[in-house]
Amino acid sequence: MNTKVVSELVKIVGEEYVSTRVDVLLTYSETASMAKDPVTPGAVARPGSAEEVSQILQLCNKNKILVTPRSGGSSLQGEAIPKPDGLVVDLLRIKGITLHKELRSVTVGSGITFGELDKFLNQHDLWVPVAPESALICSVAGNVAVNGAGPGSSAYGCIAEMVLGVEVVLPNGEIIQTGSEANPNAPGPFLRYAFGPDLTGLFIGSLGSLGIITKVSLKTYKRMHQFHYETYGFDTAEQSEKFLIEVKNNDVLPMFASVYEGPVLNFFMDMVGEEYGIPEHEWPHRTVSMTIGRLREDRMKSDAKKAKEICEQLGGHVIGISELPQGEWEGRFWTFVRTCYIHGWHWRTLYHHQTPTNSHRSVEEITAAMDEHGFLGHTAGFLSGHSTMNMYPHFYFDPLDKEEDHMIRAAHDELAITLYKTGAVPFKLAEYWKGRMEGMEDYMKLLSAIKETLDPNGILNPGVLGGI
Amino acid sequence: MTEIDLDDLMENLAQCRRCGICRDAVYEDMGFDGICPVWKNTAGFETSFMRGKLMIAIALLEGRLEKTSDNTEALYACSLCGNCTEICAAEFDPKESLELVRAVLSDIPNEVRDTLAERILTTNNPYVTDKKGKRDWVAELGFEPPTKADTLYYFGCTAGMKLPETAKAAARLLKAAGIEFAVLEDEPCCGSVMIRTGRLQDAEENAKKVLESIQESGAKTVLVSCAGCLKTLRKDYPEKFNLSMPKIVHFVEYFLELVKSGKIKLKPLGKNVKITYHDPCHMGRELGIYEEPRDLLKAIPGVELVEMETNRRAAMCCGAGGGLRSYDPELSKKIAADRVREAEETGAEIIANACPFCEQNLESGAKLIDSSIRVADIVDLIVDLIE
Ligand SMILES: Cc1cc2nc3c(=O)[nH]c(=O)nc-3n(C[C@H](O)[C@H](O)[C@H](O)COP(=O)(O)OP(=O)(O)OC[C@H]3O[C@@H](n4cnc5c(N)ncnc54)[C@H](O)[C@@H]3O)c2cc1C
Ligand code: SF4
Ligand code: SF4
Numbered sequence: 001m002n003t004k005v006v007s008e009l010v011k012i013v014g015e016e017y018v019s020t021r022v023d024v025l026l027t028y029s030e031t032a033s034m035a036k037d038p039v040t041p042g043a044v045a046r047p048g049s050a051e052e053v054s055q056i057l058q059l060c061n062k063n064k065i066l067v068t069p070r071s072g073g074s075s076l077q078g079e080a081i082p083k084p085d086g087l088v089v090d091l092l093r094i095k096g097i098t099l100h101k102e103l104r105s106v107t108v109g110s111g112i113t114f115g116e117l118d119k120f121l122n123q124h125d126l127w128v129p130v131a132p133e134s135a136l137i138c139s140v141a142g143n144v145a146v147n148g149a150g151p152g153s154s155a156y157g158c159i160a161e162m163v164l165g166v167e168v169v170l171p172n173g174e175i176i177q178t179g180s181e182a183n184p185n186a187p188g189p190f191l192r193y194a195f196g197p198d199l200t201g202l203f204i205g206s207l208g209s210l211g212i213i214t215k216v217s218l219k220t221y222k223r224m225h226q227f228h229y230e231t232y233g234f235d236t237a238e239q240s241e242k243f244l245i246e247v248k249n250n251d252v253l254p255m256f257a258s259v260y261e262g263p264v265l266n267f268f269m270d271m272v273g274e275e276y277g278i279p280e281h282e283w284p285h286r287t288v289s290m291t292i293g294r295l296r297e298d299r300m301k302s303d304a305k306k307a308k309e310i311c312e313q314l315g316g317h318v319i320g321i322s323e324l325p326q327g328e329w330e331g332r333f334w335t336f337v338r339t340c341y342i343h344g345w346h347w348r349t350l351y352h353h354q355t356p357t358n359s360h361r362s363v364e365e366i367t368a369a370m371d372e373h374g375f376l377g378h379t380a381g382f383l384s385g386h387s388t389m390n391m392y393p394h395f396y397f398d399p400l401d402k403e404e405d406h407m408i409r410a411a412h413d414e415l416a417i418t419l420y421k422t423g424a425v426p427f428k429l430a431e432y433w434k435g436r437m438e439g440m441e442d443y444m445k446l447l448s449a450i451k452e453t454l455d456p457n458g459i460l461n462p463g464v465l466g467g468i
Numbered sequence: 469m470t471e472i473d474l475d476d477l478m479e480n481l482a483q484c485r486r487c488g489i490c491r492d493a494v495y496e497d498m499g500f501d502g503i504c505p506v507w508k509n510t511a512g513f514e515t516s517f518m519r520g521k522l523m524i525a526i527a528l529l530e531g532r533l534e535k536t537s538d539n540t541e542a543l544y545a546c547s548l549c550g551n552c553t554e555i556c557a558a559e560f561d562p563k564e565s566l567e568l569v570r571a572v573l574s575d576i577p578n579e580v581r582d583t584l585a586e587r588i589l590t591t592n593n594p595y596v597t598d599k600k601g602k603r604d605w606v607a608e609l610g611f612e613p614p615t616k617a618d619t620l621y622y623f624g625c626t627a628g629m630k631l632p633e634t635a636k637a638a639a640r641l642l643k644a645a646g647i648e649f650a651v652l653e654d655e656p657c658c659g660s661v662m663i664r665t666g667r668l669q670d671a672e673e674n675a676k677k678v679l680e681s682i683q684e685s686g687a688k689t690v691l692v693s694c695a696g697c698l699k700t701l702r703k704d705y706p707e708k709f710n711l712s713m714p715k716i717v718h719f720v721e722y723f724l725e726l727v728k729s730g731k732i733k734l735k736p737l738g739k740n741v742k743i744t745y746h747d748p749c750h751m752g753r754e755l756g757i758y759e760e761p762r763d764l765l766k767a768i769p770g771v772e773l774v775e776m777e778t779n780r781r782a783a784m785c786c787g788a789g790g791g792l793r794s795y796d797p798e799l800s801k802k803i804a805a806d807r808v809r810e811a812e813e814t815g816a817e818i819i820a821n822a823c824p825f826c827e828q829n830l831e832s833g834a835k836l837i838d839s840s841i842r843v844a845d846i847v848d849l850i851v852d853l854i855e
Contacts (some may be wrong), residue, residue, distance in 0.1 A: 016511045023539050026532075027514035027523050032486045045514060073514070074488050092512065115494040122496060136493035136500075136555075333495055338557035341485055399482070 001042030001085055006065050009045050009087075012055045017046040017093070028070070028088045029081075032137075033431065034348050034399070036078035037302045041068065042085035048093045050175050050214035052169060052375040053056070057212070058173035060087060060459050069208035071110060071142030074134045075350050077430035079146060079207045079464055092139065094214055099124065099186040105164055107189060107217045110141035115333060127223045129255070129293075130156050132343045133336035141166075141213040146428045149384040151332040153344030154254040156291065157385035164189040167215035170201050171455035175250075178203075179217060189217030202450070204386075205429065209461040209468065210454050227255070227298040228292040229326040231319035232311045233284035237360035239314045240286035244356040244383050246310045247290075250302040256329055257291035257383040259286060261363060266267050271342050276327045287319065347377070347394035348412055351427035352419055354381070359389045361422040365415065366393050373411045375404070382464075390427055426466075434467025444468070472668070474529075477568050481526050490518040490552035492563065499782035505553045505803040509787075515542040517563045518552040525569040528576075535576045536814050542580065543570055545799065548664055548790030549751040552783050567790075570666030580795045580839035588657045589670060592746045593625040594794075599654070605632035608652060609639055617650035620687035622701070624694035625657050626824040634824050636720060637851040638693045644854045645723075645732050650685050660700040660750075663708065665791040672709045679711050691722055693847055695748035695823035696789070699755060718751065719847055720822045724764045733855040736770035743849075744816035746807065746830065747783040748823035760824050761846060767820040768853060774814040776807075784810060786821075786830035804833025811841055818842045820849060 001020060009018045012308050019025070020043045029038035042065075047053045061111055073080055082088050096109040097120050106128070114128075115137035120244050121127050130152035132143050140159075144166065149158040156162065163445040165179020176182075178200040190199050196207035203211050234240040240259050247254055260268070265283040273280065292307060294300035308318050327335060342348075359381050366379045379393035397408040416436045426433050437444070445465060451458075451468050462468070492502045502508055504517035504615045514520035527533035528540065546566060553563040574581075591599045605628060606613065613621070614782045621642060627635040644650045656678045663672035678701070682690055692698045695718070702716040726732045743765055751757045758780045765773050787793070787803025808830060811819045819841055821827050828850050830843045 019511075019513055021515075021538075023524050023533065023542055024513050024515050024520075027520035028528055030486060030523065032488060044513060072488050072491075073486070073519075090513075113492070113494060115496075115500075118495050119496045134487070134489075136495050137488045137491070329496075331475075334489075334498065334555075334557065337487060337489060341483070341558040343485070344559045345484060346482075346485075 001065070001087070002063065003279045005042055005059065005065060008059050009043060009056065012059070013045050013047050015054050017048070017073055019044050031073040031075055031080045033078045034346060035076065035430070036081045039082050041082035041088045044088045044090055046090045046093050050094070050169055052174055053169045053212050053214055054173040056084065056087070056089060057169055057171055061172060064457055065401050065459060066462060068461055069145070072113070072134070072138035074137040075142070075146060077351065077428055077432070079428065079430055083462070089212065090140065091212065091214070099220070103188045103222050105217055106142050106220050107215055108240045110139055110214050113137065114143070119131055121220060122223065125223045126220045126348055128161050128162055128218050129221055129224070130159050131332070133332065135333045140218070141216050144204055144216050145206065145208050145213055147465055149254040149390050149427070151329060153385060153390065154257045155382035155387055160201065162218045163200055163204060164192045164217040164219060164248065165200050166203055166213050166217070168211035168413045170211045171457070171460045176211070181217060188324040201300060202302065207429065207465045209451060209463060210467040211460070222295055224293045225293050226294045226297045227329065228300050228304040229322035229329065230290055230307065231321045231324055232288040232290065232307070232316050233319045234286040234288070234314070234316040235284060235365070237286055239316050240288050241356045241359060243316060245286055245387065246314070247307055248387065250306055250310065252307050253292060253294055254383060255291045256325070256332070257288055257290040258328065259288050259359060259382070259389070260380050261286060264380055267378060268339065272339055278321065278323045278327065279321055281319070282322055289325040289328060291325045306363050345396040346399050347396050348408055350393050350395070350412055350415055350419065351385065352391050352424040353388045353427050354388050354391055354422070355387055356383065356422045358423055359391065362391045362393070362419060362424060365418045365422060369411050369415050369418070373407055375408055375411065391424070431464050431467055472568055472572055473674065474572065474812060475607060478529065478566065480560040480565045481522055483558045484519065484522045484559055484562060486519050487522070487557070488519050489555050489557060493555050493756060499778060499780065500555060501778050502784065503555055503733060505547065505549065505785050505787055505806065506545055507800065509802040509806060514546060516545065518566070519567055521546060522562060523822060525566065528573060529569070535573065536575050537727065540573060540576050540578065543573070544581070544665070544791060544795045545855070547749070547785050547792040547800070547803065547833060547839050548789055549749040549785030551782070551785065554753055557770065560725055562746065567664060571668040574666040574668070577663070581791065583669065584791065584794055585664065585670050586669040586840060588662060588674060592656045593629060594657060594661055595629050602628040603651070605635045608632070610645065613649055613651045615650050615653050616686045617648050619647060619649040619689045620682060620685045621649045621651050622655065622682070622690050622692050622697060623651065624692065624697045624824065627693055628655070630828050631824045631845070634693060634827070634845045634847055637845070637847045640662060641719070641723070641847060641851045641854070642691070645726055652681055652685060652737060656681055658697045658700040660696040661791050662787065663700065663704055668708070675705050675709045675711055677808050679705070679713065681704065682714060683744055687714055687738055689717055691717055691719060693719045693845070694825060695750040696825050699750035703754065715791070718757065718822065719849050720761045720764055721757065723850065724760050724767070727767045728766065731842050734768050734850060734853045735855055736822055737768050737849065738770045740772055741770055741818065742772050742774055742814070742816040743818045743820050744776050744814045746776070746786060746811065746821045746826060748821060748826045749785050749789055751822060752783060761820070764846060764850070768850065774816050776810045776814055778810065786826040786829045786833070788825050793829060797834060800829060801832045801836050804829040805836040806833070808833045808837060812839060818844050818849070819845055820846050822846050
């Protein structure tokens, strides 16, 4: 990178927090993602405040330097891979947690992880009930930037539903506050849809391409302590799908409800069953593993009773193995990471959302692709909102086998088209969706226009948000 | 001769999925309040914690990164504390892999590493260039332990040369308990730092020398007061060098047994003396010795044991290990200061520990932040308490 720009960066954040060392740049060339090849940036800066971020973006705009915002670097779909000779802005130094107890909300700096936030809120017997499975790694802001989902989403939806406002630095360096906090006289974050259209929402899921989030305000809730863990077995996919819809329709509160195909669950259990203390079982065609959570015990018990009734009315049966959902829920900050890696295989993912009633279509298409191309993998999903399933297929490959690597990439891209045609929508509008969403040209044009308006020089993570 | 299976190592390194959980996971349920002390106490670039270190290691081994001292800096800016291994969800041991990478890349110049090794090989200690001084403390004991006995006190370089009071206390403790013990005339260094910094073959030669010396003493039990010596003699020698060792026991384990069996009784240390215990990485995460030191402290009348925010398997490191104290003394002391702050938060008057190397660094850390907390080896605490 141009040495003049680097010295300007040094002036902004201090020498200690800028690096152009070859070893440092190498470590920012990749993330947890296996979706894209590494790209070496030209410099990395670690600003300590929104003001520093603002100055950095002004400098980059002036010098047409491409910027990649980065937090935990845990994204899996190539969202934070830098541009050649670009600047990576590492946002983990911006800390701070402010609780607004009376407003039932909390504000965190972009460097705060879900793990830190949860520990902080626990002291007050509060929580933000939604967190991704990468909660110990990613920042809340990073997760908001991708509109993540995870345990808790089955009841409350994606992280977007928790957000009351953001402080965001626009590509031109302007610092904007959204939500009720836009009013400098407001006591804090209490309403997201405060001033006309949802500007907060513009930045949620924008993959760092419309602005850099430096603070996030979120809803807090009284922490639940009443949980019921149960597994429900079904002979058909349709029964299990209907079960999830009826659970939601009947106001049962599933904090986390996963649906597993029999063979997939048997496969998981071969790997982790013993480690997690889950009894051996011949799992049925479909299993729903569900954690019901409530603040009050009577409601938890009533929900559990209702869920059993719904299951049996649909022709399913209560399996009675509570260790699976209990392990998923109680270990939600770590166990899933372990499950992702315990088998030792490398994998690519094609995250997407389906409706519960359509989730079997994802399974069918993914299974068909696995058969056609001859690779191993699986898919499972969890309820991630009002009537959404978050599907997280894993396609295994050997990174040293170039042919297999190539084949998996091709199969992945093909599947994006197929899944979209089944009615699925992206979970994170990553670059590979570009050109694979027929009939959405006008929508993408609008998104491009927004991008051009906010970022006329196209400096902020260009090409990442669906190719924009 | 120790051979490293490079394919095996590469396969292990490939198990790192760059998830990044080893950076600063705060996970109340498992007791983690941050992971990597180097990340926390430096500018915090990716190179500072294990994910980045392994990316660099792979690039160096694959020839994608030039093999220069500068490019290996990140590999050595690590205390090998193993906290990352403790949280890592993947199917390998990142800390152990990094240690092996250092050995594979030991042809890349590193003055600190080589100076330490040369000293150990020529003068039996990593600290000075002559042999003098390591055994001076014996002269101050008031009695002369033999050089041969069933029980050997292998005192280690740090106690012998940097904290002779601890070495003396250990010897007096043994005498007070009526245990006949030997001290070697010319005790070789255990070579821990050579293993950690990648001079593996020299470490193996040294290990054979250590074993020979122990055998010459006729000892059936070797008592150590240093966690580093303990891990090296008890675990590394058999596992890495296939050496068959006599029983290696830490003072804390040994004296806890004596207290439990009633063979020794301890007088009160004072009234409601608040003590917190720092887990040395080599004793805790490496060997799973968590409760023995705590039980021994709790057995001292008048002691109230309080825990730091991170303890046992999730304990933050003192910053001394893995060659870091020599490689980057400033960073090492900063890490120690951080640990001292954590101890201060408990309201304890004393940070007890069971490793002179940790003690030395914690003292430096305390000095750095003008802390008045007392850093003391358990041995020092109990030496005057035997009834
Ligand atoms: C083992 C594992 C499990 C996972 N499980 C889940 C899961 O359950 N649910 C889920 O949603 N995700 C999951 N992920 C993916 C990943 O953790 C999430 O996408 C996470 O939210 C990324 O956050 P991060 O802080 O790591 O951001 P990064 O990876 O650094 O960046 C992600 C994107 O956000 C942008 N960005 C980062 N910070 C900011 C900011 N402050 N302002 C603007 N843009 C920014 C980046 O430019 C990039 O586009 C998982 C990942 C792993 C490795
Ligand atoms: S060492 Fe383990 S915890 Fe760290 S990034 Fe690699 S896989 Fe994740
Ligand atoms: S061993 Fe300790 S110091 Fe080294 S990378 Fe792991 S956590 Fe950091």
